[in-house]
Amino acid sequence: MTHPEGRSRDFGPPDDPWAVLRGSTRARVALGRAGDGLPTARWLEFRAAHAAARDAVHTALDGDLVRTALTAAGVPLDVLEVRSRAPDRGTYLQRPDLGRQPAEGTELPAGRYDLALVLADGLSPRAVHEHAAGTVAAVLERLPGWSVAPIVLAHQARVALGDPVGQALGAAVVVVAVGERPGLSSADSLGLYLTSGPRPGRADSERNCISNVRPPHGLAYVQAADTLAALLQAARRLGASGVVLKDEGAALPPGGG
Amino acid sequence: MNRRTTLAGHTYEFPALSDLLAKATPARSGDVLAGVAAESEAQRVAAQLVLADVPLATFLDEQVVGYDEDDVTRLILDGHDPAAFAPVSALTVGEFRDWLLARAAEGDEAAISGLARGLTPEMVAATSKLMRTADLVAVGRRTRVVTGLRSTLGLPGRLASRLQPNHPTDDAIGVTASILDGLLHGCGDAVIGINPATDSPTRTVALLELVDAVISRYEIPTQSCVLAHVTTTLRALEAGAPVDLVFQSVSGTQAGNRGFGVTLDLLAEARAGALELGRGTVGEHVTYFETGQGSALSADAHRGVDGRAVDQQTLECRAYGVARAFDPLLVNTVVGFIGPEYLYDGKQVIRAGLEDHVCGKLLGLPMGVDVCYTNHTDVDGDDTDTLVLLLGAAGCGFVIAVPGSDDVMLHYQSLSFQDVLTARQVLGLRPAPEFETWLGRMELLDDAGRVRDLAPDTPAAKALLAAALP
Numbered sequence: 001m002t003h004p005e006g007r008s009r010d011f012g013p014p015d016d017p018w019a020v021l022r023g024s025t026r027a028r029v030a031l032g033r034a035g036d037g038l039p040t041a042r043w044l045e046f047r048a049a050h051a052a053a054r055d056a057v058h059t060a061l062d063g064d065l066v067r068t069a070l071t072a073a074g075v076p077l078d079v080l081e082v083r084s085r086a087p088d089r090g091t092y093l094q095r096p097d098l099g100r101q102p103a104e105g106t107e108l109p110a111g112r113y114d115l116a117l118v119l120a121d122g123l124s125p126r127a128v129h130e131h132a133a134g135t136v137a138a139v140l141e142r143l144p145g146w147s148v149a150p151i152v153l154a155h156q157a158r159v160a161l162g163d164p165v166g167q168a169l170g171a172a173v174v175v176v177a178v179g180e181r182p183g184l185s186s187a188d189s190l191g192l193y194l195t196s197g198p199r200p201g202r203a204d205s206e207r208n209c210i211s212n213v214r215p216p217h218g219l220a221y222v223q224a225a226d227t228l229a230a231l232l233q234a235a236r237r238l239g240a241s242g243v244v245l246k247d248e249g250a251a252l253p254p255g256g257g
Numbered sequence: 258m259n260r261r262t263t264l265a266g267h268t269y270e271f272p273a274l275s276d277l278l279a280k281a282t283p284a285r286s287g288d289v290l291a292g293v294a295a296e297s298e299a300q301r302v303a304a305q306l307v308l309a310d311v312p313l314a315t316f317l318d319e320q321v322v323g324y325d326e327d328d329v330t331r332l333i334l335d336g337h338d339p340a341a342f343a344p345v346s347a348l349t350v351g352e353f354r355d356w357l358l359a360r361a362a363e364g365d366e367a368a369i370s371g372l373a374r375g376l377t378p379e380m381v382a383a384t385s386k387l388m389r390t391a392d393l394v395a396v397g398r399r400t401r402v403v404t405g406l407r408s409t410l411g412l413p414g415r416l417a418s419r420l421q422p423n424h425p426t427d428d429a430i431g432v433t434a435s436i437l438d439g440l441l442h443g444c445g446d447a448v449i450g451i452n453p454a455t456d457s458p459t460r461t462v463a464l465l466e467l468v469d470a471v472i473s474r475y476e477i478p479t480q481s482c483v484l485a486h487v488t489t490t491l492r493a494l495e496a497g498a499p500v501d502l503v504f505q506s507v508s509g510t511q512a513g514n515r516g517f518g519v520t521l522d523l524l525a526e527a528r529a530g531a532l533e534l535g536r537g538t539v540g541e542h543v544t545y546f547e548t549g550q551g552s553a554l555s556a557d558a559h560r561g562v563d564g565r566a567v568d569q570q571t572l573e574c575r576a577y578g579v580a581r582a583f584d585p586l587l588v589n590t591v592v593g594f595i596g597p598e599y600l601y602d603g604k605q606v607i608r609a610g611l612e613d614h615v616c617g618k619l620l621g622l623p624m625g626v627d628v629c630y631t632n633h634t635d636v637d638g639d640d641t642d643t644l645v646l647l648l649g650a651a652g653c654g655f656v657i658a659v660p661g662s663d664d665v666m667l668h669y670q671s672l673s674f675q676d677v678l679t680a681r682q683v684l685g686l687r688p689a690p691e692f693e694t695w696l697g698r699m700e701l702l703d704d705a706g707r708v709r710d711l712a713p714d715t716p717a718a719k720a721l722l723a724a725a726l727p
Contacts, residue, residue, distance in 0.1 A: 020722060021438060025424060025431035028661025028673075029438035033710045036678035038661075046638075046662060050670070053632035093597040093633055094286040123633050182632045183668035 026185070049184040056179075056187035058089055061121035061128060063153050069133035070151065075140060077117075078150035082106050082165060086156040099158035101200075108152070108168040115232065116149040116171035116198070120157035124179030127190040131213055131221070132177050135190060138225035139175070143232065159193045159207070166198030173235055174198040175228065180211065189214045192224060194231050196241035206242035208235075262306050269303035275321040275561050277311070278379070279568035280304035281386045283608055287551045287569040287599035291559060294568075305387055309351025313342075316379040321571060322561035327511045328521060333377050333578040342375025344368070350383045357384070358392060361399040370401045373581075373621030378509070378574035381616045386570070390611060390647070397615035397651035404586045404623040405540025406480045406501060408446050408689040410654050411623050416686035417655035418677045419587070419625065420445035423666035427454045429467055435660050436471055437721055442674030443681075443701065443708035446692035447587060447625065447655035448502065448545065450482040454666055458492040461485045469499040475699070475721075478538070478691035480586070482545055487519055487527050494530040501536050502545045502586060503527040509548075509575030510567075512558035521582070528583050539691065542586035542623075548576040549591040550609050551599025569599060570612060577620045587655065588617055589625035592644075593636055594669055603640030606630065610644050614653050625655035629671040638662070638670075645672060649684040656680070678708055 018030035031042040038046070067079050083103040086092035092099050117139075119132045140148065149169040154161055159176050166174030173196050180189040190213040195202055208231050212218040235241045260277055261270040271277035279293035281304035288294035295301035317337065324330045339346075345353055360368045385393065403411040410417050422435030432451060439445050449468050453460055461483045468481035480501035485493070487505040494500050505524060508514050514521075524544070531543040550569040553559040553576075561567045573590070580588050590613035593606045600606045610626050617624035628644045630636035645656060662673040680686065687693055687706070696702050700717040703709045711718040 021434045024434040025428070025660075025665075027422075027424065027431065027435045027438075027659070027665050028663045029434050031661050031673075031675070033675060033678075036675060036682050038673065038675050042661070049663075050632065050637065057633045094601055095290060096598050097290070181668070184632070184663050184670065185665070186668070187632075 052187045053182035053184055056124045056126040056182040059125045061125040061153065061155050065129050066119060066132060066153055069129070070136065073133040073137035075133065075137050075151070077148060079153060080108065080150050081153045081155065082108070083155045084157050084161055089156070092156040096158055099156055100160035100163075102161065102164050108165065109150070110168060111149060111170045112147070113149040113169060113171040114146040114173065114236070115143065116152065116162075116166045116169045116174045118152045118154050118157070118162045118165050118174060118176045120154040120159065120161060120176050120178040122157065122159070122178035122191070123181040124188060127179035127188045127214070128177065130188050131190040131215070134221040135177055135192070135213055135224060138221040139228055142225050142229035160202070162193065162195060163198045163200050163202050166195065167200070171198060172196070173232060173241070175232075186212070186214060186218065189218060192228055194228065194235060194241050196235045196239065203242075206240075208241050208245050260307050262303050264299055264303045264306070267299065269300055269307075271304060271307060273562070273565055274315075274319050275565045275567045275571070277304055277308055278321065278383060278386070278571050279566070281308045281383070282568045282570055283386065285550070285569070285599070285605045285609065286597060286601040287554055290598050291554050291566040291569070293566045308383055309349060309387055311350050311383065313348055313350060313353055313380050314346055316377050316383070320562060321379060321567050322510055322575070329509060329511055329514070329575055329579055332521060332582055333575065336374070336582065337377060338374035340375070341372055345372060345375070350380070351387060353380070353384050354387050354392070357396045361395045364399060366399050366401045369396070369399055369619070373619065376619055378578040378616075378620060379571060381619045382571040382574040385612045385616050390608070393611040393615045394647055394651040397611070397618055397653070400615065400618040400652070402618050402621060402623045402654070404542040406537040406542055406586050407539060408478050408480070408691045409539050410447055410586065410689055412690065413652070414686060415689055416649055416653065416677070416681055416684070417447035417625075417689045417692070418444040419447045419589070419655055419657045420449045421452070421657050421659045421664065421671065422449065423452050423659065423664050425454055425666045427460055427464060429463075432464070432467060433471065436468070438660050439658065439674055440477070441701065441711060441718065441721065442678060443688055443696055444658050444674045444677050445477070445479050446689035448480050448482050450484055450504075450545070452484045452667060456485050456489050458489050458496070461489050462493050462496055462498040465493060465498045465500060476695070478695050484547070487523055491523075491527050491530065494527070499536070500531050500534060502543055503531045504545045504547070506547045506552070507576050507579045508553050508556065508558060509572035509579070510553050510558045513553040513556050513572070514579070516556035516558050521579070524583055540586070542584055544583045544585040545587045546580040546583075546585055547589055547591055548573055548580070548613070549595050550613070551595045552576075554599065555595065570609070573613060574616045574620070577617045577622050581621050585623060587625060588622045589627050589655070589657065590614070590617070591627040591629065593630035593634060594627065596631055597634045600634070602635035603637070603643070606634070606636050607640060607644045607647070611647060611651065614648060614651055623654050625657070626653055627657040627671055629657070629669055631669045641670075641672060641676070645676060645680050646683060649680045649686055682707070
C-alpha cells in the first residue's frame with residue numbers, strides 16, 4: 001500500500017502487529033489507549049495538527065509576503081489589493097455573502113484582458129503565502145501571448161469575489177486561487193477556480209475547479225498549471241466555463257475533489 | 258393574530274408565525290445569515306414569552322411553509338394522528354414544556370413517547386426553543402425510541418456507535434483497517450457506514466460487498482451502509498448487492514429535498530426494495546437519514562409562507578417529519594459539519610446537538626448525533642467531550658466514531674473510538690445487546706464487561722488481523 005502523504009507518526013517496533021494496520025491507511029488507526037482515552041503522545045499529535053489547521057484559518061493574508069514571492073518567481077505583473085465587505089475574520093466566517101462582494105469604494109483600473117488572476121485568502125491564507133506565486137508563475141509560462149490583468153490580492157475573500165473583480169478589470173476569464181478549508185493533515189491547500197465571463201451572479205456550476213494544489217503532498221504547480229492552461233484554452237474557444245467545459249473532455253486531475 | 262408583548266417598556270410585535278419562531282430561537286449564526294434572528298436579547302425573550310402562550314393546536318391550522326406549495330408540509334399534516342395528540346391538545350407551547358418536564362421527572366416514558374405521531378415538527382421546535390440545556394437532556398432521556406435490524410438500538414442504558422471507516426480513495430485495505438480498529442474498540446453496533454469517495458454504483462456495490470463480507474465472516478450482529486445517493490442505492494439493489502440500509506440526506510422543505518435530488522416517492526421505492534431483501538434478524542427498519550441545521554439555507558430552500566425565511570432549527574425538525582415517514586433504523590444530525598456560517602462555535606454546536614436529539618426523539622425518531630467540527634469553526638475536543646457526555650446523559654441512541662477523530666476523506670473531526678469508550682465508561686452505558694454478546698464471544702471484553710485494551714499478541718487480536726488483512 002502506498003499513501004501519498006505518508007505518516008509522520010511512529011510506526012512502532014517492526015514486530016508490532018498493529019503496524020500492519022497503521023501501514024495500510026492514512027487514517028489514525030491503532031493509536032492505543034490510556035484507560036479508555038488516547039495516550040498522551042497521540043493526543044498531543046492530534047492537538048498539533050488541529051492547531052496548525054486553526055492557525056492557517058486565522059493567519060492574516062500578508063500582501064508583502066505574496067508580492068515578494070511573486071517577484072522571486074519572476075512574475076512581471078503589477079499587484080493590486082482589494083478587500084471584501086467582511087471587515088474581519090469573525091464576520092468573514094459567519095457571512096459568506098459579504099466575502100463575495102468588494103468593499104464599498106473599491107476601484108479597479110478597467111482594461112481589456114484575456115485573463116485576470118485573483119489571489120484570495122479564503123479559509124487558508126497560508127496556502128496563498130506558500131503556493132500562489134509558484135502556481136501563478138507556472139500558469140503564465142503556459143499562456144504566451146495572453147494579456148493578463150494586474151494580479152489582485154483579495155482579503156477576506158470567497159471565490160465569487162472574483163466575479164465583480166474580473167468584470168471591473170475587463171477580463172474575459174478570471175481565475176481565483178483561494179486557500180481551501182484546512183484539513184487536519186493539509187493546512188495549506190490551494191484551489192483554482194476558473195470562471196468565464198465573470199460578473200456577479202455566476203453560479204458554481206459555471207466554474208471549473210482544480211483542488212489540492214500543495215506540493216509535495218498534493219498537486220504540483222506544473223500539473224495544476226497544465227490542467228488550468230488546457231481549461232483556459234477550452235474556455236476561450238467556447239466562451240464559457242463550468243459543466244459545459246467538463247463535457248468537452250478537458251482533463252481534470254485525479255483526486256481533485 | 259395579535260402576537261405582541263411589552264417588556265421593560267418596549268412593545269415587541271411578531272407579524273408572522275415563522276417570524277415569532279425565528280426570533281424566539283437561541284442565538285446561532287445561520288439565523289443571522291438568513292436575516293431572521295432576534296435583533297436583541299430582549300427581543301428574543303419577548304418572542305419566547307409570546308411563543309409560550311401560543312396553543313400547540315395553532316400549528317395544525319397555521320403553517321410556516323404552505324400546504325399547497327410544499328410536499329413536506331402535506332406529509333406532516335396528512336400524517337398527523339389526533340388520538341396521539343389528545344393528551345396535550347389543549348396545552349400551549351409553554352404548558353407543553355412544563356408537561357414534558359413533569360413526565361420526565363416522573364420517568365413516565367410511555368406518556369412522552371406515545372405522543373410522537375400527534376406532534377408536528379413545528380410544535381416540537383417551538384417547545385425546544387423555550388428549553389435550556391438541562392431540559393433538553395432530561396426530556397431526551399425519557400423519550401424512548403427503539404429500532405432494530407440485526408442489532409437493537411435505543412434501549413435504556415445503551416450507547417451505540419456508527420463505525421465510519423471512510424477512506425479518500427475507498428481503498429479496500431484502508432477501509433478494512435479502519436473497520437478492524439473500530440471493532441477492536443467495541444464500536445460499530447449501530448452500523449458500519451461508509452461515505453463513498455465517489456457516487457459511482459460500481460464502487461458502492463464493491464464497498465457493500467466488502468463490509469458484508471466482514472460482517473458475515475465474523476458473524477457481527479450489526480448492519481452495513483454505503484452512504485451513496487438514494488438513486489445509486491436503487492441501482493445497487495437492482496444489481497443484487499447486499500443492501501442493509503437505504504441512506505439519504507433529507508431536508509425540511511420540498512425545495513431542499515429537490516436540492517438533494519430526492520423525492521418522497523424515490524425514498525419509498527428504495528425502502529421497499531431493501532425491505533424485500535429481508536436481511537433483518539431482530540427488526541425491519543431499513544432506512545438511514547442524515548440531517549443538519551442550515552442545510553435548507555445553504556441550498557436557498559429555506560423560505561415559507563409569503564416568501565418569509567424560516568429559522569434553521571424549525572426547518573431541521575421538518576426534516577425529521579420527512580424521515581419518520583420511512584420508519585428509519587437510524588437518523589443523525591451532522592451537527593458541526595456544515596460550518597460556522599450556520600453554527601459558529603462550541604456553544605452553538607452543543608445547543609444544536611441537544612435540540613436535534615430531543616426534537617427528533619419526540620417526533621419518534623431513533624436519533625443519533627455526529628458530534629463533529631470543521632477546522633474553520635470555533636470548536637475543539639473540549640466541546641465535543643461536553644456534547645457527547647451530555648448526549649449520553651440524554652439517552653442518545655448512537656454517535657459516530659472515526660479512527661483518531663480524523664475523517665481522512667471528508668476532512669472533518671468526529672469522535673474517536675476512544676471517545677465512545679470514555680462516554681460509556683463515565684456514564685455507565687453499554688453497547689447494543691446483540692453486539693455486546695458478540696464482543697464477549699470474540700474475547701474482546703474483560704470480566705467487568707469493559708472492552709479490553711488488547712495487547713497485540715493476544716489470540717483474539719491476532720485472529721482478527723490475520724483473517725482480515727492479506
